[in-house]
Amino acid sequence: MTLQQLRYVITVAETGTITEAAQELYISQPSLTNAIHELEKEMNIQIFNRSNKGISISKEGEDFLGYARQVLEQAAILEEKYKSSEGGKKQFCVSTQHYSFAVNAFVDLIKKYGQDEYDFSLRETQTYEIIEDVAKMKSEIGILFLNSFNEAVINKILKSHDLEFHELFIAKPHVFISSNHPLAEQSVITNEELEPYPYLSFEQGEHNSFYFSEEIFSSSERKKNIRVRDRATLFNLLIGLNGYTVCSGIIDRKLNGKDIIAVPLAEENDMRIGYITHRKGLISRLGNTYLEALKKYTKSDLPGKKLERRGRFNELGKNGEMLCDVENVVKEHIRKLH
Secondary structure, eight states: OOHHHHHHHHHHHHHSSHHHHHHHHTSOHHHHHHHHHHHHHHHTOOOEEEETTEEEEOHHHHHHHHHHHHHHHHHHHHHHHHSOOOOSOEEEEEEESSOHHHHHHHHHHHHHHOOSSEEEEEEEOOHHHHHHHHHTTSOSEEEEEEOTTTHHHHHHHHHHTTEEEEEEEEEOOEEEEETTSTTTTOSOBOHHHHTTSOEEEEOOGGGOOGGGOSSOOOSSOOSSEEEESSHHHHHHHHHHHTOBEEEOSOOOHHHHOTTEEEEEBSSOOOEEEEEEEETTOOOOHHHHHHHHHHHHHHOTTOSSOHHHHHOGGGOBOTTSOBSSOHHHHHHHHHHHHO
């Protein structure tokens, strides 16, 4: 087994056909086919199912490709560390829920390492796909949140895939709404007050369970629900329909626009936002640079317009203490409602 053979099978899996893979690898189809057959024979497995309709990845092939990606990733890290070469195309991929700070950190990474050639990917995707991407080493890092409702289920899945969760920060839930929304001037919003308005969330595909939701699960019944696939559509509907979504409170006006604001949400549990990595993998130099950028955009002592970044209930002093007495603010607001 060689690194070249591993690159061959991964390219075939990514392109879906021997023909396209051969063109991308600049080798003949017979040579590629023979190399894959030799690898399968040596490892005593069938990586691809073959039929007159083409090829598909077998169940044991999925497992093998996950390990193959790990081997190639580790080889790349070794070359980066000991060859001391700045040449070649740099590659990096991160999968994430829809967070503006994840995009900001990605921009910083490209500004630092984006040379003449690079192949970077930022996948804003569904929660289960984030876990799968990191498990199969398609992504080096995955960004998601845990709370008291979903952590038992998510942690069980992470453990089964040999992944671990690293906490970045704890956030108080906020509501994203239009700056012209009828509730925009309030210091805090309750689920009861949100009942007349459409609730917007990101769909989770075939894994559309409450446990995989990007938004905090609420025991309150939501009568008006809209599910979307991308951030731009969600924000357009927030503005056009006076809708809302539940989030971490971290907002960036350059990315989200000045028409979207974050208002604290009462009656919900904290969000532990962090990133996942593979236990058997090493973080590359690009990965470490990205993580440093993430921490820069999520730490509490940022200068300037903190409220735009962390939300009113997430502000911390230099010693890490909460600057806002959240419990009393919520109690006072609810008292006025009733």
